[in-house]
Structure formats: C-alpha cells, structure tokens
Amino acid sequence: MSKPIDTPLYDRHVSLGAKMVEFAGFVMPVQYTGIIDEHVTVRENAGIFDLSHMGEIFVSGKGAPAALNNLVTNDVEKLKIGKALYTPMCTPEAGIVDDILVYRDGDEKYMLVVNASNIKQDYKWIVGHMPKGLEIADRSFDIALVAVQGPQSEAIVGEAVAQDMGELRYYEFENAVIDDIPVRVSRTGYTGEDGFEVYVDAARAGEVWDALFDLTNGIGGVPVGLGARDTLRLEMKYCLYGNDIDETTTPLEAGIGWTVKFDKAGFVGKAPLEKQREQGLKRKLAGFVMVDAGVPRHGFEIIDVDGKRIGGVTSGSYSPSLGDNIGLGYLDVPHDEFGTEILVDVRKKPRLARVVETPFLKLLGGK
C-alpha cells in the first residue's frame, strides 16, 4: 500500500482537534468531540462530514445508459436526469464488486460515486466491462465531498446556497453555488437522517467546508468523523462494503434485493441471482440486539443454542440512539427469523442475542 493520502480538508480536521486514522488509503478524521456526542448531534441537530475519500468515476458517450445498465443490478436507464440511484455492481457469480451511487447528468452522461477502498478496482472493472468508445474517467482526486446530515441540514444547506432546498426531493440533485463556487448538491446520505452531500472541485473544498461548517457550528451542529458515520449507518442497517458485503455475498443475501431489477435486460450476475431467487436463500444478513453484555464485532462467530455455527458477525457496535449493543451478521435460514435467540462468541464466551427487525432505528429517511 502506498503512502496514505490527505484529503483537501486535512488541516482543518487537525485544527479542529480530530483524531486522524488511516482508512482505505486516506488519512481521515475518526472523531472530533467523541463518537456518541457526534452521533446524537446528527440525530437531533446536524453534523458535517468530510467524505472526500469517496471516488467519482464519470461515464459518458453513445450507448452509455445500456452499457452501464449491464454492469449494475438496479435500472440506470430508467433513472431520470437530476436523480441518483443506489445500486450494487456484481461479478458474473453475483458477488458484489462494489455498492455505488449513480447520478444521471444527461441522456448519456453519468457520475458514479464509489467506495474509497474500491476506486482503482472499480475503474478497472468498469473499463474492462464496457464497450470501446465510451469515455470513462476517474476524477476522484479532482472532486471533494462534504456532507451535512441531520434534521437541521435543510436550513444549513439552504442558507449556504441561498435558496430554498425544500423542493429538492430525496435522491435528487442540482447544481448550485456556495459563495460563487459551483457545487453539486444532492439530497442523499448514509445516516438515515434528512441530509445533503455537496460535491465540489477539490481546489475549492476548503472554502465550501468553511461556509457549511460555520453555519453548522452556528446552530450547535458538530463535525463528524468516520466513527459516528459507522454507528449512524449501522442503526439503519446500511451495508458497509468490506464488512457486510463483498465479492462473496450477493445483493439478495444482503437484503438489498430491491436494488435488483430482474425485469430489465441481462446484466452481469443476473443468472445466479435468478437461480438464488428461485431456489431460496441459504443465509441472510440479519440484525440482532445483544441480550447479554458484550459488544459484537466484525469476525465474531454466531452459534445456535446447541452450539452449532450458524453465521458470523459482519458489523457491530454500541448503538448510541438505542443504548443497546447491536450487530449485523449472515445467519443460516431460518435462524434469521425475528425473535430467534442466537449466541455471539465474544472472546470465547457465548453471549445471548436476539434477531430483530431492521432498521434498528425507525426513521422517515429523508424527504
């Protein structure tokens, strides 16, 4: 692995007192004031995040919609210009190469937002699976991303862009300016709260961060690191690539079958997904709450009450909103049924947990 990369906002995080860690090849803030405080402030007020590590890959040219549709499970041909869509991108065996956001910029023009850890391999994968003649550009280092999330985010972003953001619906985006700096404002996020993601030229990221930070800070909001980003998404059962999903898991197993459009023309991974749908799933990603003490962590084994291995933990943490320890894991069917008692092997001590309905936290999920 080469030397970790600083985002354009590195100096600002350090002067805010952030604890910096390496994540997916980037130096990122893991927390500022503390994970619980940051988490609760996003749920109740607002938080601002540097997500400049995320990758942006642009795909355009004649035939781009059909070619891209062949690569992802959701339907990007039906996607309207000005809207975004969440979709997995699968291997021929239906494992997940990455889970991405697709923005439609024009009839034959898209922006894909990919996970930081997958930028290079996604770019290679896309180039390798697209017909010649399309323009495919990795602009990850040219573009910074600042998110504002929480119930007060509409007021903050609205003031920054000097317009009413009430009209922008969930998963819509538009071009705007913040202090004359062109930005793309998207009503999306990874927290379960109403929120916005603001894409900006990396060279101007500092000014945009400052404008949004001052407004956020002015109403009692806080900067938020990767630690709280993880607990916020976990309460919503949003998958984290590399933890909950990867090339060994399928979208159906992960419980994101709503992103698989079997009625569209063929796409990479369709046949095994159809087979899995017909034959039924052997395991499913389920949420559970610890009954006994102990925090479930990625990699812990899950056993049934007779001691037989039935799965493994993919994500787990203390949930600041619920005050309980929660986790996600693939469980052999039918142990995934709500109410099933399972045992999580916490450092050789079996600890009781119960499978529950997800998301753990019931939120409206934006506008």
Added chain:
Amino acid sequence: MYPEELKYDETHEWAKVEDNVAAVGITDHAQSELGDIVYLELPEVGTEVKAGGEFGVVESVKAASEVYAPLTGKVVEVNQAAVEDPTLVNRDCYGGGWLVKIELKDPSEVENLKTAAEYKDFIGA
C-alpha cells in the same frame, strides 16, 4: 493528567499502591485514545493476575482493547460502579473510574513501573 503518586506501565495502566494493595486503572492517554467507553469486562474477585498479563477488556464504541495487570497478585475488589457506568473511566480515570484492586504477591515489582515523568516521556506528552 498523570498524578505523581501513581505508577505507570507501557500498556497504559496505572497503579496506586497502598498497604500491599494496588488500585489499577487506565491512564488519561488510554481513555482519550479509546474514546467513549461503553463496556468493561473485568475478572471476578479471587482471580490471580500476573504482571503484564491480560486481566480484562475495555471496549469503546469503536473497538475492544485488552487491559494488562501492572503487578502480580490476586483481585480483591472490582469496581462495580464502573462496570455499570463505563463512562466513569472517561470522566474520572484516576478516581471513580478505577477498574480492580490487586493484593500484591511481590511488592518489589512496583520498582519495575514508571514514574509519572517517565510515563509522560514514554507517550511523548
């Protein structure tokens, strides 16, 4: 932040020795690095612990970290208040946030521990 009357080890625990019994906890540096502490896994009274040996786990929102005994002996008391409210370790790591008390087998081991000044040097504080 690093009281003079305490002794410290390189795995970021402190010990306060009084009458052959050492109260043990984690240092301010350790609690700050860990962040919000949400769970303590501590041994039962009567457990024998060895200097440098793991005796429990302190878990923050982000991760679990083992804690190591600075001195050899037998656990004679466990801080139930901290088990019930682990945030005590963040808020008062040298006071209400102590973890266990160890009856020392060999009090001369205390000589192996660092003074506050030595520990500060060690962590670069």
